[in-house]
Amino acid sequence: MANNTVISAGNLSKIYKRGSEEVRAVDGVSFEAAAGELVSIIGPSGSGKTTLLNMIGCLDNPTSGSLSVGGRQVFGGHKELSEKELTAVRREMFGYVFQKFYLIPTLTVEENILLPGAFYKAPGAKAARDVMGLLGIEKRSGHLPGELSGGEMQRVAIARALINGPKVVLADEPTGSLDSRRTEEIKGILRDLTRQGITVVMVTHNLDLARSADRILEIRDGKIHTP
């Protein structure tokens, strides 16, 4: 494992039981991602890419295999982490971006960005202003989500993911709800994040967006497929 490796997955598997049938959603996936690297995960629907992203983000436990994030063994170590410890890892290491934004409609842009601070000691208003400035939404800070365009809402969601200073941003179809112009904007933002040393792992069906990454992982039937 190189010194600047942030994510290191070894032989990760996720097996579901569907009645008597065993479904291997992710089957022995190993990969590493370095600090400031942009990795895209592509593959057909049901290939296991979101399941892999969830395991990397400590939202789902693998059936087997190991995962370390920022040098900390999360799965596959001597001791299984408790839910509280996993929450702590999520707080410290990750920012999540989803296709549907999930902004709270009655909170302003700034309040949505500061939302994690309601649950733990996260950076305050100054950090929120910095992040808004970075994403070009500072003039919208007092607006409600309903007053924003889709692209602006996704920027707010990205700002919310960045407020706790994560090492890794995980994005699941971040441009899935956006038109091509907004997609280009988000592509640029994700690339900017990597320049600040943040690792970005995104799942996408958009091949153009995927090609903008430093590395593409193609998943088929739960396994990494090397073209």
Place this chain on the structure above:
Amino acid sequence: MNIYAIAYKNLLRKKVRTALTAGGIALSAWVLATLLGFNKGYQEGLNRDIDNMGFQVLLTAKGCPYEAATLMLKGGTGLRYMPESVVKTVFQNPEVEKVTPMLMHGVFDPNKGENGAVAAYLGVDAVSFPPMKPYLEFKQGAWFKDNKALEAVLGYEAAELETREVGDKLLIPGIDREVTVVGVLKRSGTQDDGTIFLPITAVQKLFNREGLLTGLGIKVKKEADITALENRLYDLPDVQVVSMAQVKTTIMNLVNSARVIVMGIAGIALIIAMAGVINTILMSVMERYAEIGILKSMGAMPLDVFKMIWAETAILCGLGGAAGIGLAFVTARLSEAAVRYFLPYAPNGALVALDGDISGFAFGLILAGGLLSGLYPAWRAARVRPLEAIRIEGEQ
């Protein structure tokens, strides 16, 4: 930004639903506070009315004791008669400090109201009656000095009704005799406000009731054994003893029986409001299932989510409870008028006595009920796994 601010803003998402639920809680709080206030006000009013009578035991001619008690509380003294000699007999008891004889007489007055009504005159003793009613103050004039004088003292409302002042003549219908008004009382807030007082001997003569009384008020010496006195008075022929303590207990027992039923209704209203809270908050949790999962993926602990949803319940119940109690204060006089309309006897003064203790108790009960209702939805929300939220997003 804190959990409580988020909770408050969450409630604003569905304003109509929040308002309806808070309205249901407010209604329960209103019923609860009004009933508690009524219980206190009625008890205080009854005590005040009885204390204002100036005597602890009343003797009347034999008859229905409840009729006698009701007449007495409404300003009458019963319309059966007992001999005047009973005064001497009663005075022989060592527990007795003072007695005051009374003779009530009613006359039909065809000019009173639209279809005529009974005008009631209370004959009282010029010497013993005034000291028993020390709270009565005069707007004009003073008490009559002579029990035979054809004079009258009018209660505040009686004077307003008859439009009489000191020095005016007052015609007694039926017998066509006039008495001179020598005093008009200030408003006392008691049944005395509507009473026309005449000297007792004059009333006996005017209405041919010489040697007869309708009631005898007995003031007992301090620390004397009232029960022992009452037991001896029970042995007197043709009279019945009405103990004010018993009257108080009897009326309160009747009121308490009614109160149990009404409190039951208030309890049902509270349960319905709690069901409304569970429904509203649970629905809100279900609608935000994915969002709650996202909050947990952002680092919210189950306890954080629990607190957030519970805070929503607390805010909803707090606002509804406060509004309901405020409404109870605003509508207290209206509730009082409604209660007076339905009750055969209601004491004078404020009948719905709301205060800080009652408001605090009602608010606490509503809040406790609400928080209890919020436990299940909050627990459900706390159990949402972040992954489920993302799965739901994928399925949508």
